[in-house]
Amino acid sequence: MVRIAVVGLGKMGLSHYAMINAHSHVKVVAICDAAGYILDVLNKYTGVPVFTDFDRMLQEVELDAVIIATPSSMHVRMVRTVVDRGLHVFCEKPFCLDTVEGDALVQVVHERRLVNQVGYHYRFVASFQEVKRLLDDKAIGEVSHILAEAYGPVVLKPKGSTWRTQRTEGGGCLYDYAAHPINLVNWYMGMPESVGGTVLNKIFSKDTDDEVLGTLFYAGGKSAQISVNWSDESCRKMTTRLTIWGTGGRIYADRQECQVYLRDNNFIPNGYQTGWNVRYTTDLTEPVWFYLRGEEYSAQLDYFIRCIEERNVDHNVNSFSEGMVTDQVIAMMIADADGSPRASGIKPPIAQKKKTGFFFGAR
Amino acid sequence: MDRLLFGDNQFFGVNHMSEEKARTQSMRFQDIRAVIDVLDQAYDEGVRSFMCTTHDRIALVCDHMRSNPGRYGEFRFLPCMPYAHKYANAVTDDGILGALKRFMPDEGIMNAAMRGGMSLARKDIEGITTLLVDAEMKMFAGLHTPVVFLQNVVVDLLLGLGFKDAFRIFSDHIRNRYGAEPGFITMNMPMLLDALDDVGIENPIICSNINKIGFRMCGGFDAYERSLRERRFRAIAMSVFASGAIPPREAIEWVCRQPNIEAIVFGASTRSNIVNTKSLVDSYWPLNQ
Numbered sequence: 001m002v003r004i005a006v007v008g009l010g011k012m013g014l015s016h017y018a019m020i021n022a023h024s025h026v027k028v029v030a031i032c033d034a035a036g037y038i039l040d041v042l043n044k045y046t047g048v049p050v051f052t053d054f055d056r057m058l059q060e061v062e063l064d065a066v067i068i069a070t071p072s073s074m075h076v077r078m079v080r081t082v083v084d085r086g087l088h089v090f091c092e093k094p095f096c097l098d099t100v101e102g103d104a105l106v107q108v109v110h111e112r113r114l115v116n117q118v119g120y121h122y123r124f125v126a127s128f129q130e131v132k133r134l135l136d137d138k139a140i141g142e143v144s145h146i147l148a149e150a151y152g153p154v155v156l157k158p159k160g161s162t163w164r165t166q167r168t169e170g171g172g173c174l175y176d177y178a179a180h181p182i183n184l185v186n187w188y189m190g191m192p193e194s195v196g197g198t199v200l201n202k203i204f205s206k207d208t209d210d211e212v213l214g215t216l217f218y219a220g221g222k223s224a225q226i227s228v229n230w231s232d233e234s235c236r237k238m239t240t241r242l243t244i245w246g247t248g249g250r251i252y253a254d255r256q257e258c259q260v261y262l263r264d265n266n267f268i269p270n271g272y273q274t275g276w277n278v279r280y281t282t283d284l285t286e287p288v289w290f291y292l293r294g295e296e297y298s299a300q301l302d303y304f305i306r307c308i309e310e311r312n313v314d315h316n317v318n319s320f321s322e323g324m325v326t327d328q329v330i331a332m333m334i335a336d337a338d339g340s341p342r343a344s345g346i347k348p349p350i351a352q353k354k355k356t357g358f359f360f361g362a363r
Numbered sequence: 364m365d366r367l368l369f370g371d372n373q374f375f376g377v378n379h380m381s382e383e384k385a386r387t388q389s390m391r392f393q394d395i396r397a398v399i400d401v402l403d404q405a406y407d408e409g410v411r412s413f414m415c416t417t418h419d420r421i422a423l424v425c426d427h428m429r430s431n432p433g434r435y436g437e438f439r440f441l442p443c444m445p446y447a448h449k450y451a452n453a454v455t456d457d458g459i460l461g462a463l464k465r466f467m468p469d470e471g472i473m474n475a476a477m478r479g480g481m482s483l484a485r486k487d488i489e490g491i492t493t494l495l496v497d498a499e500m501k502m503f504a505g506l507h508t509p510v511v512f513l514q515n516v517v518v519d520l521l522l523g524l525g526f527k528d529a530f531r532i533f534s535d536h537i538r539n540r541y542g543a544e545p546g547f548i549t550m551n552m553p554m555l556l557d558a559l560d561d562v563g564i565e566n567p568i569i570c571s572n573i574n575k576i577g578f579r580m581c582g583g584f585d586a587y588e589r590s591l592r593e594r595r596f597r598a599i600a601m602s603v604f605a606s607g608a609i610p611p612r613e614a615i616e617w618v619c620r621q622p623n624i625e626a627i628v629f630g631a632s633t634r635s636n637i638v639n640t641k642s643l644v645d646s647y648w649p650l651n652q
Contacts, residue, residue, distance in 0.1 A: 018523025022554065036443035041488065155541075236376050236448075254382050280380055282578050291550035292519045292583040319531040 001027045002308050005057060006067045009033040010242030012092050013069030020301050022290040030061045048256055063087055065308055071163040072170025083108050088115035090304045094175045095323035099331050106320045114305040117316055120183045122240060124296035126284035127258040128184060131251055135188050139269050141248030146224040148181035151237035154230035158204050160162045165205055172208030174200060174330060178228040180240055183326040185216060186223045191325050192216035198336040203231045214333050256281050367644055368441060369405045370630040371415040374398045379606035395423040403633040406438060408641055414441040414628050419449060422502040429505055442549060443512040443548060444599055488529060493536045510568060511537045512546040519549055522558055531562040544627040553582040553590050566595050573600035575609050575617040591623045599626045619647035
């Protein structure tokens with residue numbers, strides 16, 4: 001049995017708790033949150049030991065691992081405390097708001113050989129995993145461009161302030177939404193050489209961004225474009241999609257399906273054919289032991305537990321160092337957006353009077 | 364319970380296969396009249412039970428049914444609650460208190476506030492749960508609701524947390540206050556059966572994915588087959604086509620061979636799809652079997 005504590009019982013923490021608690025190889029031995037109310041209710045009805053003091057919990061309970069789902073600005077201190085005690089860590093995304101502190105944590109988990117994972121659940125979505133397989137197989141040849149998008153209905157009008165509405169606390173569309181498609185681009189293409197054209201635009205929020213646009217530049221003229229908006233009511237829930245162009249074809253993927261066009265002069269993977277191919281989530285998705293809100297959420301926790309059981313610290317998916325790549329790109333985008341846009345120096349042309357005559361205008 | 368229940372995913376842009384298809388359906392059912400037209404077609408084909416989320420737009424369907432009692436004498440609603448987005452949005456717009464007020468049942472704010480306030484203070488979930496159930500049931504006043512379901516996102520959250528008393532509270536309240544059967548939707552049927560056993564809910568109505576390819580049947584295909592054979596419960600099969608991954612005839616033929624299934628819930632956007640599914644079920648699942 002892997003003994004686990006869940007820290008932070010917001011939306012993500014509560015759902016992690018429910019899923020991991022249903023795992024047959026896991027015993028949740030404590031939960032911890034700053035707000036006593038929800039703890040008292042859970043303790044009253046389920047008997048789980050509860051703590052409002054994180055450090056006291058670590059002193060009093062025997063643990064193998066900790067799931068951290070607190071507001072992002074608390075991640076560094078908590079992860080540090082946990083790894084110093086030699087415990088394995090699953091930390092919600094974004095990993096660290098300060099990339100220097102993040103680097104130090106990467107160092108520690110490597111030295112102490114601890115399982116470390118960040119909650120970028122899209123790497124456990126079957127269709128995005130299929131994209132990874134196809135790209136690794138060079139099924140669409142050399143990739144030249146990725147368009148990575150995410151849209152959803154989170155902030156639809158001005159509203160009160162919480163940690164989620166402040167970028168300094170790790171809130172906002174960039175950290176919350178855009179981190180996911182950026183993380184997928186990092187998975188497929190790695191760390192960009194530079195970023196440019198970053199727009200972090202406020203639509204309804206006062207202290208953070210609701211819209212994120214930008215370009216990631218890679219060697220050899222390759223690039224990725226990020227287009228993310230969490231003030232889009234036309235999407236029922238968060239919708240993430242990728243379009244990838246390569247010399248040998250094109251891939252479109254979202255959570256439900258993977259549409260692949262392969263040119264005939266190309267290596268054709270098993271089960272695929274030249275021209276259009278469609279793979280659905282129903283074919284691609286592996287079963288999970290417990291379903292709450294999408295197989296990927298269950299699968300990422302199961303992977304974490306398996307790594308602990310096998311003491312596998314060399315094949316962590318979404319390891320701290322991988323999470324750091326995304327944190328670094330986010331930091332680059334913030335710096336890029338803060339720099340004032342360079343003016344083109346070209347004056348907008350004065351609108352000319354419509355010419356009429358033999359060669360111009362209506363006949 | 365009818366053997367064939369009509370689902371509502373298609374009306375609200377829920378499609379587990381394709382986001383494009385989901386969007387097209389959202390556009391098609393933008394006007395509630397389009398939803399009612401399809402329900403009319405189902406009704407006229409003999410599919411008279413509508414298993415629906417307590418979405419705001421369903422209130423419009425309820426209004427329509429209430430104002431045409433002659434046309435819909437046999438129509439039954441099987442509400443599935445809560446519509447989670449509704450709560451999230453209401454809390455965002457009006458704050459927690461405003462949202463609670465908006466969802467107060469008609470019995471009077473005092474009674475509801477007492478139940479809500481007292482139980483909030485005592486950390487007693489019974490009052491809050493029954494209050495929220497009543498709020499969700501408000502739109503169905505005066506309509507026939509023989510079964511009331513708890514949605515899978517709530518059932519499976521409670522199941523994971525081990526919060527089994529909530530199932531008992533929901534079940535008792537649905538029986539006592541509405542004279543209806545409680546139902547539970549889940550993606551983890553075998554595990555839920557054990558939990559309901561633990562709190563003494565006998566022969567429960569459980570709606571879960573049951574399909575030939577094992578799509579979203581958590582606990583495993585074998586555990587589902589064994590549960591259907593050996594456990595005492597009233598099974599409703601959903602996602603029998605696995606979002607279109609299984610051809611209709613093959614899907615229905617398989618599901619009709621499974622023991623202990625009392626009903627099948629399916630969605631359709633056209634009369635021809637309704638007719639096709641109904642005739643397949645009639646041929647593979649003859650009455651009196």
